[in-house]
Amino acid sequence: MKILVINCGSSSLKYQLIDMNTEIAIAKGLVERIGMEGSNLEQKMEGSSEKYKVEKDLKDHKEAISLVLETLCNEKFGIIKDLKEINAIGHRVVHGGEKYSNSVIVTDEVIKNIEECSKLAPLHNPANIIGIKACQELMGDTPMVVVFDTAFHQTMPEKAYMYGLPYEMYEKHAIRKYGFHGTSHFYVANECAKQMGKKIEDLKIITCHLGNGASVSAIDRGKSVDTSMGFTPLQGLMMGTRCGDIDPAVVTYLISELGMSANEVNEMMNKKSGFLGVSGKSSDSRDIEELEEKGDKRATLTLDMYYYRIKSYIGAYMAVMNGVDAIVFTAGIGENSSLTRAGACAGMENLGIKIDENKNNVRGKITEISADDSKVKVYLIPTNEELVIARDTQALLK
Ligand code: AMP
Numbered sequence: 001m002k003i004l005v006i007n008c009g010s011s012s013l014k015y016q017l018i019d020m021n022t023e024i025a026i027a028k029g030l031v032e033r034i035g036m037e038g039s040n041l042e043q044k045m046e047g048s049s050e051k052y053k054v055e056k057d058l059k060d061h062k063e064a065i066s067l068v069l070e071t072l073c074n075e076k077f078g079i080i081k082d083l084k085e086i087n088a089i090g091h092r093v094v095h096g097g098e099k100y101s102n103s104v105i106v107t108d109e110v111i112k113n114i115e116e117c118s119k120l121a122p123l124h125n126p127a128n129i130i131g132i133k134a135c136q137e138l139m140g141d142t143p144m145v146v147v148f149d150t151a152f153h154q155t156m157p158e159k160a161y162m163y164g165l166p167y168e169m170y171e172k173h174a175i176r177k178y179g180f181h182g183t184s185h186f187y188v189a190n191e192c193a194k195q196m197g198k199k200i201e202d203l204k205i206i207t208c209h210l211g212n213g214a215s216v217s218a219i220d221r222g223k224s225v226d227t228s229m230g231f232t233p234l235q236g237l238m239m240g241t242r243c244g245d246i247d248p249a250v251v252t253y254l255i256s257e258l259g260m261s262a263n264e265v266n267e268m269m270n271k272k273s274g275f276l277g278v279s280g281k282s283s284d285s286r287d288i289e290e291l292e293e294k295g296d297k298r299a300t301l302t303l304d305m306y307y308y309r310i311k312s313y314i315g316a317y318m319a320v321m322n323g324v325d326a327i328v329f330t331a332g333i334g335e336n337s338s339l340t341r342a343g344a345c346a347g348m349e350n351l352g353i354k355i356d357e358n359k360n361n362v363r364g365k366i367t368e369i370s371a372d373d374s375k376v377k378v379y380l381i382p383t384n385e386e387l388v389i390a391r392d393t394q395a396l397l398k
Pocket of ligand 1: 212285336
């Protein structure tokens with residue numbers, strides 16, 4: 001069985017074709033600048049270091065998906081002979097609201113519900129829907145499944161997901177914590193249990209998904225009991241360009257005292273803050289680490305704030321779960337930056353957390369990085385959201 005996994009962003013589209021017999025992605029690709037000048041596709045095939053590149057104007061996601069399908073079947077660079085070899089399509093959808101605590105097969109009603117959730121994720125859900133509809137048009141009867149970023153966190157108890165606002169804000173407007181990166185937290189927590197040779201039902205795990213967007217989750221016996229992102233992906237850790245936790249009164253102050261519009265505040269908090277805002281130079285952690293090494297004080301402050309906030313969430317979630325057996329680092333920064341892993345775990349020996357500097361000198365592969373005498377195990381586990389989507393798709397179609 002071959003499953004095509006599609007992750008549509010507003011102007012980009014990531015895809016993988018996964019052979020479920022081996023669970024290996026036989027083709028991986030990225031389409032960028034959809035609807036803009038200079039749109040292009042880049043595809044890598046399993047077992048080849050060559051990249052196949054196409055530059056072609058793509059006016060919308062339908063044209064982008066059409067090019068993806070053409071590329072997968074391309075005589076020279078393709079990986080399949082016929083589109084019929086694609087047995088199913090799995091779509092990543094960011095927001096499933098309170099309706100979905102699991103993945104589901106696509107129906108008209110599911111699409112309608114995802115559309116309803118668009119007001120909760122205006123940057124993401126509309127693009128996801130466009131991707132689903134484009135596949136329906138181009139792939140006819142091929143079965144499709146959607147996997148929600150929010151679904152895994154639907155097990156959070158009320159006391160964790162409610163905000164201290166008037167109750168009708170929740171009842172009438174669905175304002176509450178939802179959490180995101182669910183497929184990633186789920187995947188790495190389960191991989192961690194496998195690494196430890198234990199059942200996830202016997203473990204308390206804190207997973208740190210540290211990419212351009214970042215969140216920490218408390219996973220108690222396999223269930224998400226709290227997570228740092230909230231109503232939107234703006235809450236929680238400081239990120240590449242997002243501010244993370246701030247006093248909400250800052251927002252009203254910016255509007256009433258500085259005369260900023262709601263849109264301007266939103267743009268500033270989502271796109272001009274975080275690493276970029278504090279350092280004044282870059283949203284990329286590699287640049288910040290380099291600047292710090294050269295003695296840039298604002299870069300040092302940026303990293304200190306970043307580590308401090310991850311550490312604060314680890315401490316909070318240890319309290320929430322009455323301890324922790326393992327901490328996992330994943331995603332772009334978590335998998336690649338030994339400085340971040342060391343910084344976030346520094347000075348927690350009294351809590352039983354100690355990293356081994358040599359073991360931590362690693363990137364991109366499953367590794368236990370805790371010291372031999374660390375009570376809590378610490379791991380680097382590369383995430384694989386696409387595989388979770390493909391597995392869910394296969395399971396639902398069975
Ligand atoms: P993601 O959103 O998971 O793709 O992660 C993107 C982030 O990972 C960016 O902020 C990059 O700076 C960071 N990243 C990727 N590779 C490295 C690396 N080798 N060292 C440090 N950070 C990295």
